[in-house]
Amino acid sequence: MGELTSAEVRQSFLDFFASRDHTVVPSASLVPHDDPTLLFSNAGMNQFKDVFLGLGSRPYTRAVDTQKCMRVSGKHNDLEDVGRDSTHHTFFEMLGNWSFGDYYKKEAIAWSWELLTEVYGLSEERLWATVFRDELGALETDEEAAGYWRSETGIDPAHILYFGRKDNFWEMADTGPCGPCSEISYDRGPETCECAGDPDHVCQVNGDCGRFVELWNLVFIQYDKDADGNLHPLPAKHVDTGMGFERLVSILQGVNSNYRTDLFMPIIRRVQEMMGHTDEDVEENITAYRVIADHGRAIAFLIGDGVLPGNEGRNYVLRMILRRAARFGRQLGFDRPFLAEVAQVVIETMGPQFPELEARRQFILSTVTQEEERFLHTLDLGLSRLDEVLTEYEAESREVVPGDAAFRLYDTFGLPLEITRDVAQERGLNVDEDGYQAALEEQRERARGAEPSQARDEETLRRYMEILARLQERDLLGADGVGHDPYSVTELETTVVALLRDGELVKSATGGDQVEVVLPVTCFYVESGGQVSDTGFIAAYPPGEDEPIWEIEVQEARQPIPGLIVHVGVVKQGRARTGDAVWAVVNYERRMDIARNHTATHLLHSELRYVLGEHVQQAGSLVTPGRLRFDFTHPAMLTEDELALVTRSVNDAVLANYPVQVVQERYRQAVSEGVIALFGEKYGDDVRVVRVGLPGEPFSQELCGGTHLDETGEIGLFHIISEEGVGAGLRRIEAVTGRVAVDLVERQLSVLQRTAAYLNVASDEVDRKALSLLGELQSARKEIAGLQEKLARREFEAMLDHVQSVAGVSLLSARVTAPSMDMLREMTDWVRDRLGSGVVVLGTVLAGRPALVAAVTPDLVERGLDAGRLVRGLADVVGGGGGGKPTLAQAGGRDPNRLDDALRQAPRMLEDMMAS
Ligand code: ATP
Numbered sequence: 069m070g071e072l073t074s075a076e077v078r079q080s081f082l083d084f085f086a087s088r089d090h091t092v093v094p095s096a097s098l099v100p101h102d103d104p105t106l107l108f109s110n111a112g113m114n115q116f117k118d119v120f121l122g123l124g125s126r127p128y129t130r131a132v133d134t135q136k137c138m139r140v141s142g143k144h145n146d147l148e149d150v151g152r153d154s155t156h157h158t159f160f161e162m163l164g165n166w167s168f169g170d171y172y173k174k175e176a177i178a179w180s181w182e183l184l185t186e187v188y189g190l191s192e193e194r195l196w197a198t199v200f201r202d203e204l205g206a207l208e209t210d211e212e213a214a215g216y217w218r219s220e221t222g223i224d225p226a227h228i229l230y231f232g233r234k235d236n237f238w239e240m241a242d243t244g245p246c247g248p249c250s251e252i253s254y255d256r257g258p259e260t261c262e263c264a265g266d267p268d269h270v271c272q273v274n275g276d277c278g279r280f281v282e283l284w285n286l287v288f289i290q291y292d293k294d295a296d297g298n299l300h301p302l303p304a305k306h307v308d309t310g311m312g313f314e315r316l317v318s319i320l321q322g323v324n325s326n327y328r329t330d331l332f333m334p335i336i337r338r339v340q341e342m343m344g345h346t347d348e349d350v351e352e353n354i355t356a357y358r359v360i361a362d363h364g365r366a367i368a369f370l371i372g373d374g375v376l377p378g379n380e381g382r383n384y385v386l387r388m389i390l391r392r393a394a395r396f397g398r399q400l401g402f403d404r405p406f407l408a409e410v411a412q413v414v415i416e417t418m419g420p421q422f423p424e425l426e427a428r429r430q431f432i433l434s435t436v437t438q439e440e441e442r443f444l445h446t447l448d449l450g451l452s453r454l455d456e457v458l459t460e461y462e463a464e465s466r467e468v469v470p471g472d473a474a475f476r477l478y479d480t481f482g483l484p485l486e487i488t489r490d491v492a493q494e495r496g497l498n499v500d501e502d503g504y505q506a507a508l509e510e511q512r513e514r515a516r517g518a519e520p521s522q523a524r525d526e527e528t529l530r531r532y533m534e535i536l537a538r539l540q541e542r543d544l545l546g547a548d549g550v551g552h553d554p555y556s557v558t559e560l561e562t563t564v565v566a567l568l569r570d571g572e573l574v575k576s577a578t579g580g581d582q583v584e585v586v587l588p589v590t591c592f593y594v595e596s597g598g599q600v601s602d603t604g605f606i607a608a609y610p611p612g613e614d615e616p617i618w619e620i621e622v623q624e625a626r627q628p629i630p631g632l633i634v635h636v637g638v639v640k641q642g643r644a645r646t647g648d649a650v651w652a653v654v655n656y657e658r659r660m661d662i663a664r665n666h667t668a669t670h671l672l673h674s675e676l677r678y679v680l681g682e683h684v685q686q687a688g689s690l691v692t693p694g695r696l697r698f699d700f701t702h703p704a705m706l707t708e709d710e711l712a713l714v715t716r717s718v719n720d721a722v723l724a725n726y727p728v729q730v731v732q733e734r735y736r737q738a739v740s741e742g743v744i745a746l747f748g749e750k751y752g753d754d755v756r757v758v759r760v761g762l763p764g765e766p767f768s769q770e771l772c773g774g775t776h777l778d779e780t781g782e783i784g785l786f787h788i789i790s791e792e793g794v795g796a797g798l799r800r801i802e803a804v805t806g807r808v809a810v811d812l813v814e815r816q817l818s819v820l821q822r823t824a825a826y827l828n829v830a831s832d833e834v835d836r837k838a839l840s841l842l843g844e845l846q847s848a849r850k851e852i853a854g855l856q857e858k859l860a861r862r863e864f865e866a867m868l869d870h871v872q873s874v875a876g877v878s879l880l881s882a883r884v885t886a887p888s889m890d891m892l893r894e895m896t897d898w899v900r901d902r903l904g905s906g907v908v909v910l911g912t913v914l915a916g917r918p919a920l921v922a923a924v925t926p927d928l929v930e931r932g933l934d935a936g937r938l939v940r941g942l943a944d945v946v947g948g949g950g951g952g953k954p955t956l957a958q959a960g961g962r963d964p965n966r967l968d969d970a971l972r973q974a975p976r977m978l979e980d981m982m983a984s
Pocket residue numbers: 111139146155156157158159160162282283284285310311312313314315
């Protein structure tokens with residue numbers, strides 16, 4: 069077989085197992101939406117975790133895939149190796165085949181051998197296998213696997229080696245599924261040993277001289293480890309394998325580095341081209357080239373999966389990787405953004421296998437460039453500051469850069485720790501990373517402390533704490549249970565355990581008093597997770613009667629300190645007393661309005677992800693009785709089609725009347741079932757899960773503490789009222805449901821109907837009618853303007869008969885009909901043109917007021933005439949004022965009846981002016 073392209077290598081892996089009854093499944097997203105404990109997918113098994121835990125199942129028992137992986141955080145962090153060796157990447161693909169309680173060691177081993185030697189044609193002498201032998205002697209040696217290596221493959225028995233727990237025993241966590249594994253390594257040949265000069269060095273599997281490459285890990289999951297460390301055999305045994313795709317391709321393409329494969333070379337070539345480097349230049353700068361190629365892939369894939377650059381969690385990782393690549397670019401000599409070019413190559417080469425890259429091309433490219441530009445602004449400043457810092461420490465012969473210095477570089481210049489570390493290491497210094505983390509934490513604390521909050525007032529807090537302590541001492545809280553979920557009810561019979569007025573405990577309170585009421589337990593929802601608090605009332609009734617003895621209207625329930633909920637309200641009637649038996653009643657209609665908006669928010673969230681893509685993540689939410697507001701990550705304004713589709717999908721889910729289930733669950737179970745949790749939020753061991761959809765096939769599942777409907781049909785109607793941008797990559801949708809949506813539609817329909825009646829057309833013709841009327845109006849206006857001008861012209865012609873001669877100067881003084889001052893001025897132009905030399909005075913009435921314009925030709929201005937003076941004299945007559953230039957001036961007045969008078973006086977005034 070000739071040399072395979074990487075695409076062919078991937079395809080033959082999938083085909084090989086597909087033809088052995090494996091279902092080909094797509095790679096899961098790099099962002100593990102179902103496991104907030106994991107920053108990024110880092111192995112093929114992530115998406116099948118629930119199956120191994122016995123919590124979920126799949127419709128197949130054999131699967132094959134290639135999984136996008138990132139190893140830059142947590143347990144697997146290969147960042148420091150990337151670029152320095154040729155086998156570790158931040159982003160890579162892991163090929164895997166899976167058996168869920170189906171085939172086991174025999175087939176897994178036999179097929180791996182068949183694939184490598186027969187399909188890929190690797191030479192048998194170069195392959196090595198390792199199996200498990202416990203160095204502590206506590207666990208069984210995996211002779212089963214060793215036996216199959218001998219019986220099912222043609223491997224040289226001397227190439228079967230035994231290794232201990234670190235290399236050959238696999239555990240998902242401290243407890244849970246685990247088992248021995250068998251690793252396949254490839255011998256690149258003695259000439260590739262990097263420690264050839266070292267007399268003590270022995271080349272071996274799991275050594276570190278680069279000669280033996282760990283290629284494929286076959287994990288056999290056969291035990292369940294309990295909290296005491298005891299292993300129990302699993303009823304169903306599983307196979308989980310992972311092969312490094314880039315390593316496989318490098319072997320099959322006969323190159324000694326992953327970077328020389330067709331997965332990386334196109335990127336390296338493109339950068340080389342942009343830099344105008346020779347091959348020698350590339351070799352000289354190989355680390356920078358490798359880092360750029362590696363990080364470029366990671367950047368494109370991360371953004372493709374919806375991650376945006378930022379300061380926390382996975383957003384930080386993206387920012388750090390991108391900036392690190394930019395810094396290496398700067399080192400090569402780039403002085404402008406170039407990473408979008410790199411991402412472009414990644415999209416072109418990987419797009420066919422990973423359509424999300426193609427689909428989000430524009431988003432990826434613009435996000436890369438934006439972040440790169442932002443960074444380049446401060447990069448040089450940051451680097452020169454870092455240089456100063458390092459020079460200073462070198463001068464003092466210190467070896468470690470303190471953490472807070474590194475932190476200030478990030479805080480001020482946006483230089484991530486990893487870059488500071490890179491540069492420091494290039495000069496032989498280290499960075500105190502714990503100190504960096506401490507400085508970062510300290511700043512976060514400060515930021516939190518600076519948040520304004522009503523309850524922060526220390527004095528008030530202390531008082532609440534005392535009250536809580538007193539109530540707890542007397543065992544008054546949590547007394548009457550209301551079952552599992554207090555929010556499943558809206559009224560409850562209980563007692564008042566404390567009353568507060570002005571922050572002080574009081575025995576009783578009367579009409580008009582503003583109070584806080586403490587109950588042992590409450591059905592009032594306390595504002596959280598964006599859902600506003602309930603309102604309602606608390607009242608005491610005489611036995612058997614409907615008229616309360618006293619009543620407090622509750623405006624808000626809040627939790628000033630953990631463990632203490634107060635109902636804030638006003639005493640409406642009677643004297644409220646501590647110790648009284650009461651009914652606490654939530655405003656039911658309002659609660660339902662809120663629940664409609666909250667359940668609709670979950671539907672909206674899931675439909676947005678469905679319509680726009682998995683990169684959509686909740687960034688904020690507000691749920692009130694009147695409307696819902698939902699902020700989410702998305703790079704562009706939603707099109708009319710997208711909005712219509714989202715609205716329709718949500719309403720379809722409403723009409724389908726899906727059940728909404730609220731259950732308490734163990735956190736681990738919830739995430740393994742794919743529940744959406746907000747990254748960065750902390751959740752307890754027990755969580756409340758809200759599921760929407762048919763039992764067993766929910767399409768929306770979120771960790772949520774809010775109040776919800778029982779069925780989606782209760783939403784009634786969902787309607788989006790606005791969509792807008794609220795920051796880089798963030799959109800906001802506001803929507804209404806239920807009564808408010810119905811009201812809105814009713815109101816708008818009746819406006820439409822009235823309009824249709826005025827226009828005398830059917831409702832669905834209103835828009836067309838309006839358009840055609842606008843058209844008619846426009847042409848009518850044009851026509852009117854034309855007619856007016858014609859009219860004015862005609863008047864003007866007639867006027868010319870009235871030109872008189874005053875002391876040898878031609879004067880026209882006349883009243884005209886003109887629609888505006890502009891027209892009036894224009895008419896004086898016409899006259900001046902016609903007279904050649906002369907004086908014009910025109911008057912008209914505009915909006916009930918007299919208006920006058922006077923114009924004098926330049927030759928007469930030279931002879932001392934002045935339009936301004938003339939018009940002011942005339943303005944006197946009509947009771948106003950005016951002014952302008954000697955050639956053209958205008959005036960307004962108050963009395964339209966004096967206009968003719970004024971015009972009649974023009975000849976005399978002119979005469980006076982000539983005489984003076
Ligand atoms: P190594 O010891 O080489 O870091 P590992 O033991 O961490 O590998 P596994 O967790 O068993 O690797 O992952 C399965 C396979 O994925 C490995 O055999 C290897 O081929 C590949 N792999 C692991 N980490 C990386 C990486 N950072 N970049 C590229 N391929 C990797």
